[in-house]
């Protein structure tokens with residue numbers, strides 16, 4: 001069973017390890033510390049655990065009526081078991097509850113698995129940021145999902 005909680009200081013060792021496993025341009029520990037502060041003050045960043053073990057995390061930013069999915073990662077041992085889908089769906093639900101009209105994100109243009117996940121949840125490509133990932137000379141696809149407000 002997947003259990004989600006707000007990102008907390010006590011998650012940071014595992015989250016930073018998983019970030020380094022997943023991304024060549026990994027966020028720093030300091031970047032995650034900022035997200036812990038934000039999560040404690042009305043932000044929305046979550047960890048997912050299965051049997052107590054860190055399975056994934058999602059970092060998001062809410063700016064006026066826009067929701068930005070800043071980071072999403074699932075431990076390789078827990079992939080293709082619905083963790084990413086669950087976290088993404090909960091983020092979109094939160095965005096609707098907060099009255100957001102749109103959610104957006106950037107994804108590597110070659111990251112077919114993530115792009116499939118986002119498309120399945122209503123995200124569409126809206127633009128390309130050329131050479132956004134400079135180390136690998138790779139483009140970012142900007143994807144947006146237009147939201148209808150969910151009645152509480």
Ligand SMILES: CC(C)(COP(=O)(O)OP(=O)(O)OC[C@H]1O[C@@H](n2cnc3c(N)ncnc32)[C@H](O)[C@@H]1OP(=O)(O)O)[C@@H](O)C(=O)NCCC(=O)NCCS
Pocket residue numbers: 022072073074075078079080081082083084085086106107108111112113114116117118120
């Ligand atoms: C992308 C990522 C978050 C997906 O997490 P996940 O928990 O494995 O995803 P789910 O099991 O919830 O998959 C849901 C659906 O998304 C699609 N999907 C997910 N991973 C996929 C892959 N590697 N290839 C093809 N489709 C994929 C499938 O449609 C899948 O449904 P299915 O398993 O019933 O076919 C995970 O692979 C990951 O952490 N990758 C490395 C970090 C990363 O790329 N993050 C995104 C940055 S924008």
